[in-house]
Amino acid sequence: MNKIVFKLFIGILFLSFISCNQTNQKSKQADEIKLTSTELVKEVMTKQAQENMTPDEALKDLMKGNERYVSGELINRDLPAQVEATTNGQYPKAVVLACIDSRVPVEYIFDQGIGDMFVVRVAGNIEDEELLGSMEYGVGVAGSKLIMVLGHENCGAVKSGINQVDVGSENVDALLSHLEQAIQEVEGERNAKNKKYFDDVVKNNVDQTVEDIRNKSAIISGLEKEGKIKVVGAYYSLTDGKVTILENGSHSHPEH
Template identity: 45%
Template sequence: MKNPFIILAATALISSSAVLASDDSPAVTKVTPYKPGITMTKSVQAGISPDDAMNILKAGNERFVSGKPLSRNQKTLVTQTALGQYPLAHVIACMDSRSGPEVVFDMSTGDIFSNRVAGNVINDDILGGLEYGSKVVGTPLIVVLGHTSCGAIKGACDGVKLGNLTQLLEKIQPAVQMSKTPGERNGKNYKFVNEVTELNIDDSVNEIRTKSPILADLEKQGKVKIVGALYDTSTGRVSWR
């Protein structure tokens, strides 16, 4: 006959284990150290701070500029990320064919969220995507990536009117109006265009903070960093703002 005291003890131990494993207990996320080229998983993302993510992108851009990109097995990355994604950064970039974030930061499948629109402007749909990326998926860094010699910026400087493009370029007008660069205020004035480009990046960063209380709160908590950056189409180098 089984000892009733042993049965009671075993029952108590099982009950205690169930309580410790209940949904009310704080979840412990395993952390896997980041290494260049590693597949982004939940455990890898968990160990990356906003500043870490920024440094990873900086290192990636250095590899791109030096012509030494990482060698990756794309088929393996596709398989490993098939059931989920945990990017380390969210990049809002221009649609320009020369400034693809995955290329200029030497990133790959599963590494970054990429929203691309002419002039890297901000709208409600992009904000929704950013909120999903940071609040739901846990992406710690948001980058507004502008670039030199931007056709959208030049179009805004020249006051171009063309179908649906007109309303897009209107979003860049605040930067055009803020520019103090002397000389002709059009797309032929290189210094004027450059200043408007930088002001537009800053304006987009500010719009994210002011139009999304969710992201502003995450930034205040130190869980997310929102920054601007400028890609130089003549050198391939990204400078940070």
């Protein structure tokens, strides 16, 4: 652990060095800009904007982006300009751990641009050492304010776990084994055709991943205890594109 803290410290020093050498930092955030239908947003997250953002504001920013996505009123971005503006540095507001599912395009569903968020993707949005390391980098070195674990409706990985699918691959077995505890904790017949049961397992798996992240990463839980970051679970509906924040244990009270 001391080794990791040391590496993060060196990383922070390195990033500070890079940021001191950046020029033309712009401070406007996308949501501060009065948009018209023809206006292209060129601005990107800056060090200043990231530093000024609280964990709650980062979450609000993502949820407002999801509202725009659902209503079809996405921000019109000048992507080549954003590419240019982020060449020498990045100050993402959030880290999202999501499934690989092609129907969950993470930047789209939160209406975010280049440099706005780290996206960690793995089937079934589970965690392991490498994924934890990626998330620790996001919040511990690069200064993001939020970690969101995003599960989704009708998740193929969760379904395969429930159905104990055997494709004759140790790699797939290893992946699905991460889901087993979340499956076993949910009461009811182990049957993915039962929509409520399936959804409850998806949500319990999100809760489980959030809990594992806190338990296995002293860096992340430490930053959270200090109020510098927030870790939240969320559920994405394939039906209507909406993201819902999950309170711990909400899977057993879906009406909340």
